[in-house]
Amino acid sequence: MAQKLQAPRGTQDVLPDQSVPRLALERLARSVLEGAGYRRIETPTFEATELFARGVGTSTDIVQKEMYTLEDRGGRSITLRPEGTAPVARAYLEHGMHKLPQPVKLWYLSSFYRNERPQQGRYKQFWQIGAEAIGSAEPAVDAELIVLLHTILTEFEVADLHLRLGSLGTPETRAVYREKLVAYLRANEDRLSEEVRSRIDLNPLRAFDSDHPGTREVMAGAPLLMDELDAGDQEHFDEVRALLDIAGVSYDLDPTLVRGLDYYARTVFEFTSGALGAQSAVGGGGRYDGLMEQLGGPATPGSGWAAGIERIVLSAGHRPEPGPVLDLYVALDAGDAQGDDARAVRVTAFQLAARAREAGLNSQLELAGRSLKGQLKQAARAGARYVAVVRPGEIGLKDMESGEQRPVAGGVDAVIHDVLRGRGPVVL
Numbered sequence: 001m002a003q004k005l006q007a008p009r010g011t012q013d014v015l016p017d018q019s020v021p022r023l024a025l026e027r028l029a030r031s032v033l034e035g036a037g038y039r040r041i042e043t044p045t046f047e048a049t050e051l052f053a054r055g056v057g058t059s060t061d062i063v064q065k066e067m068y069t070l071e072d073r074g075g076r077s078i079t080l081r082p083e084g085t086a087p088v089a090r091a092y093l094e095h096g097m098h099k100l101p102q103p104v105k106l107w108y109l110s111s112f113y114r115n116e117r118p119q120q121g122r123y124k125q126f127w128q129i130g131a132e133a134i135g136s137a138e139p140a141v142d143a144e145l146i147v148l149l150h151t152i153l154t155e156f157e158v159a160d161l162h163l164r165l166g167s168l169g170t171p172e173t174r175a176v177y178r179e180k181l182v183a184y185l186r187a188n189e190d191r192l193s194e195e196v197r198s199r200i201d202l203n204p205l206r207a208f209d210s211d212h213p214g215t216r217e218v219m220a221g222a223p224l225l226m227d228e229l230d231a232g233d234q235e236h237f238d239e240v241r242a243l244l245d246i247a248g249v250s251y252d253l254d255p256t257l258v259r260g261l262d263y264y265a266r267t268v269f270e271f272t273s274g275a276l277g278a279q280s281a282v283g284g285g286g287r288y289d290g291l292m293e294q295l296g297g298p299a300t301p302g303s304g305w306a307a308g309i310e311r312i313v314l315s316a317g318h319r320p321e322p323g324p325v326l327d328l329y330v331a332l333d334a335g336d337a338q339g340d341d342a343r344a345v346r347v348t349a350f351q352l353a354a355r356a357r358e359a360g361l362n363s364q365l366e367l368a369g370r371s372l373k374g375q376l377k378q379a380a381r382a383g384a385r386y387v388a389v390v391r392p393g394e395i396g397l398k399d400m401e402s403g404e405q406r407p408v409a410g411g412v413d414a415v416i417h418d419v420l421r422g423r424g425p426v427v428l
Helices: 016-035 049-055 061-066 085-094 139-155 171-187 194-198 204-209 213-219 231-247 309-316 339-358 372-381 411-420
Strands: 046-048 069-071 077-080 104-113 125-134 161-167 265-273 281-287 302-308 328-332 363-365 386-391 394-399 405-408
Touching (some): 016 104, 016 309, 046 049, 085 125, 125 139, 139 161, 139 231, 139 265, 139 281, 139 302, 161 231, 171 204, 204 213, 231 265, 265 302, 328 372, 339 411, 372 386, 386 411, 394 411, 405 411
Antiparallel strands (some): 046 077, 125 302, 161 265, 265 281, 386 394, 394 405
């Protein structure tokens, strides 16, 4: 016997029962985002590797060690998308969306891929909801995006929800601060982890994310970027905070908040859930005003976020959702019929189920070859309102709630008419 195959380590099947809360989350996200003027976009599963090297940043963990990259038959390097903002920015430029009224507001629900160590609620293939607003530098854009994600997470009842908020300033501000931070890290190099030491010049801000005890002790006294904001940065950040206060969204200022992507500037934020333990992030994002230029386009401001579906569902706990009502279960009872007579029963039953769906009814057809008694039990398990039993030359209809039953004259159309009118009764 061949060895039983399993899904690759770090991946997850989404079984029918598990799809219920995910579908509820998708419906909620669509309602909230499209109600605010965001339109759905989907980008290809794979992109040119250069898009992420230029957009996400060669110094990031994502580009350095987490991407799934391969070479196609034409010798081109392509990568399974590890995140959604760079592909959306590429699509904005490629399709001339700058000609549309600005900002262009887009949202997506897609799968992404990172070759990282699996953790609670995060797999090598994972799903995210994301929203991007491109073409406006207004602080209100940042605030609106944060409020929209807050609305989705609170309405989905994510437990113990907290918002961390910070500012990275402009690239110019960050360049000045970076020199101070590098000098500080060099002065304390002997206490840092090997990984942080090796990346002092490449990406010093990532030292704030380290779990290494010595590094954490050093970073407790490190200079903070938010103390270096210039007047423009501070004014922008103060306006974002004021708008969040008006919206009633509480937050904690976090001057050490560093997103793992190089394109962020000014506002950055992250939502966490205490229900997830140490790996508590459920979603976050920020402003990325320099990204379009990195991708070869004109200077175009933008802001956005992404939130992990698996993590949201996990942090919200069990959410029972009512399934679709089964209006009609079509059963077969060919009896002793053979040949053409038995085939006629099968054809009529199939036609009845199909025509019922065309009429807007939820309909299931018996497909397992059960006895009539077994079919009636299955219909009850499925929660059917009515059961139609197709026999040679006749169809009966049973109201599963009242138990009333009788034959229906007039064939398939008459059965559908009775179900639509809420009538039922027929003798089986």
